Amino acid sequence: MLNWTLTFLVVALIAGFLGFSGIAASAAAIAKILFYIFVAFFILSFLFGLTRRV
Numbered sequence: 428m429l430n431w432t433l434t435f436l437v438v439a440l441i442a443g444f445l446g447f448s449g450i451a452a453s454a455a456a457i458a459k460i461l462f463y464i465f466v467a468f469f470i471l472s473f474l475f476g477l478t479r480r481v
Contacts, residue, residue, distance in 0.1 A: 432461040 439454035 429462075429465050432458050432465060435461065 435454045435458035439451045439458060442448075442454060443451035
């Protein structure tokens with residue numbers, strides 16, 4: 428999932444550099460959403476890992 432986030436981030440940077448502001452904004456928004464989902468899954472995985480060891 429982090430791979431998709433980085434892919435959309437790179438697409439947003441390239442599109443922004445080339446002047447395609449609509450595509451850049453959309454790709455950046457998707458990258459931001461995927462990043463937050465990734466962070467939430469990481470935290471849940473970490474918490475479940477802690478409770479399983481006890």
